[in-house]
Amino acid sequence: MENTSYIVIGNWQLALAAALLIVNIGLSVVLRLGLGRDLIVGAVRMTVQLALVGLVLEWIFETRQPLLILLMALIMAGLAGVAAVQRTKRRFPGVYWNSLVTISASAFLVTGAAVTGILQVDPWYDPQYLIPLLGMVLGNALTGISLGLDRMMEGCVRNRNWIETMLSHGASRWEAAHEEIRQALRTGMIPTVNAMMIMGIVSLPGMMTGQILAGAAPLDAVRYQMVIMFMVAACTALATLGVVLLAYRMLFSADHRLMNSRIREKK
Amino acid sequence: MLTARNLARYIDGRPIWSGLSFSISNGERVALRGPSGSGKTLLMRALVGLDALDEGDVLYRDQHLDEWDIPEYRRLVRYIPQDAAFLSGTVQQSIEQFFTFRANRDLELDTAGLERFLGILNLPESFLGKTADHLSGGEKQMVAIMRSLLLGPEVLLLDEPTSNLDEAMVTRVEALVDVWMDGDPERRLVWTSHDTRQLDRMTTRTIRLDPSSKKQLVESS
Numbered sequence: 001m002e003n004t005s006y007i008v009i010g011n012w013q014l015a016l017a018a019a020l021l022i023v024n025i026g027l028s029v030v031l032r033l034g035l036g037r038d039l040i041v042g043a044v045r046m047t048v049q050l051a052l053v054g055l056v057l058e059w060i061f062e063t064r065q066p067l068l069i070l071l072m073a074l075i076m077a078g079l080a081g082v083a084a085v086q087r088t089k090r091r092f093p094g095v096y097w098n099s100l101v102t103i104s105a106s107a108f109l110v111t112g113a114a115v116t117g118i119l120q121v122d123p124w125y126d127p128q129y130l131i132p133l134l135g136m137v138l139g140n141a142l143t144g145i146s147l148g149l150d151r152m153m154e155g156c157v158r159n160r161n162w163i164e165t166m167l168s169h170g171a172s173r174w175e176a177a178h179e180e181i182r183q184a185l186r187t188g189m190i191p192t193v194n195a196m197m198i199m200g201i202v203s204l205p206g207m208m209t210g211q212i213l214a215g216a217a218p219l220d221a222v223r224y225q226m227v228i229m230f231m232v233a234a235c236t237a238l239a240t241l242g243v244v245l246l247a248y249r250m251l252f253s254a255d256h257r258l259m260n261s262r263i264r265e266k267k
Numbered sequence: 268m269l270t271a272r273n274l275a276r277y278i279d280g281r282p283i284w285s286g287l288s289f290s291i292s293n294g295e296r297v298a299l300r301g302p303s304g305s306g307k308t309l310l311m312r313a314l315v316g317l318d319a320l321d322e323g324d325v326l327y328r329d330q331h332l333d334e335w336d337i338p339e340y341r342r343l344v345r346y347i348p349q350d351a352a353f354l355s356g357t358v359q360q361s362i363e364q365f366f367t368f369r370a371n372r373d374l375e376l377d378t379a380g381l382e383r384f385l386g387i388l389n390l391p392e393s394f395l396g397k398t399a400d401h402l403s404g405g406e407k408q409m410v411a412i413m414r415s416l417l418l419g420p421e422v423l424l425l426d427e428p429t430s431n432l433d434e435a436m437v438t439r440v441e442a443l444v445d446v447w448m449d450g451d452p453e454r455r456l457v458w459t460s461h462d463t464r465q466l467d468r469m470t471t472r473t474i475r476l477d478p479s480s481k482k483q484l485v486e487s488s
Contacts, residue, residue: 164317164348171370
């Protein structure tokens with residue numbers, strides 16, 4: 001890479017930035033707000049996690065081994081799939097598999113289409129593009145999956161009487177589940193839709209900010225952000241739809257029965 | 268004919284009922300009696316396939332439940348759950364919604380029949396425009412029963428259908444069910460209630476679920 005157009009952050013500068021937080025922790029201790037511990041734990045976790053990721057990424061960017069990059073991508077998708085389920089209040093058998101399958105399929109499909117078809121990165125596995133794009137897409141799909149799953153299970157538990165009333169009046173399982181599926185999809189998509197609505201007005205998206213800080217021309221950064229948001233919206237919609245439909249197949253049996261006994265409250 | 272052969276249902280390995288056999292012929296009015304926890308609701312749910320059976324077979328028109336298209340079967344053998352009104356929209360919309368199901372496609376809402384039902388229940392026409400949050404528990408039960416009858420079932424399984432109604436309303440609902448039963452000699456019903464006098468009034472035969480005797484079912488006429 002040619003000479004960088006941004007200011008490299010040294011250890012002292014990092015420490016200075018951390019000091020911004022120390023002021024808050026001090027306030028919390030003095031006023032006994034009980035915030036101090038959470039803030040410290042959060043700050044330490046963030047620092048350690050990012051430092052580790054930085055090391056791993058640095059290594060992967062240097063070796064540029066396609067297999068290694070793919071492995072990294074798989075691990076990222078796996079972690080996202082598990083994290084999505086862990087945020088839900090209820091579980092059913094196979095929920096982890098559902099989440100893993102849908103998040104991997106949708107994220108790889110959308111990211112794959114982006115790097116090969118849209119951005120035409122050469123080689124396609126160039127980690128400079130693949131890893132951040134995949135990360136953005138996964139992070140948002142994760143939210144969509146967990147919200148969609150939560151809403152679907154919540155709806156089946158809360159509206160059980162109504163769903164079974166429809167079933168017992170001749171509704172097929174699809175007809176009886178339709179409203180719950182619709183609501184689950186809507187709920188899963190809300191954060192993404194809202195983000196698009198306010199983007200650039202209320203918030204400057206993190207990725208765009210990063211690119212601008214790194215010296216990219218704002219108009220170029222904006223274009224990247226648009227591509228990213230289209231990818232995020234497509235992937236979140238796909239992942240939420242996938243996971244909600246798989247949940248539907250688990251919660252409504254083929255003989256048109258609501259299988260609420262399969263839902264367990266999280267311990 | 269609705270036939271149950273050797274039905275059994277276990278919960279945590281303990282039989283709720285077992286060895287349960289009976290059949291219900293055209294025109295019959297059957298009381299399903301038994302103390303609380305004897306599995307009356309579970310039996311009704313099993314008869315329409317809302318719960319799985321652990322043992323036994325259900326047959327309707329000599330066809331096994333597994334061979335039926337379930338929505339089609341439930342259109343004919345109708346279970347009305349307790350607390351089965353609707354969530355959003357008006358009474359009218361909740362009734363119309365049920366006519367959009369594939370299994371009910373060939374049915375059309377009989378507005379004259381609906382008006383007649385409203386008359387029997389002594390409800391004003393404006394009742395149809397009420398939303399769910401403006402209905403009392405008893406009014407919701409009346410919606411559920413009217414809606415079910417308008418969808419033309421052959422067998423009606425009523426689970427405590429008047430539990431939230433005052434005495435005057437109970438009489439009207441009973442009259443409505445009587446009118447429906449008289450409309451066709453092939454119709455039949457199964458009724459559960461805590462009110463044994465209501466069962467005496469409305470039914471002519473009893474299926475008894477008795478948890479104390481493990482070998483189930485004393486049937487009396």
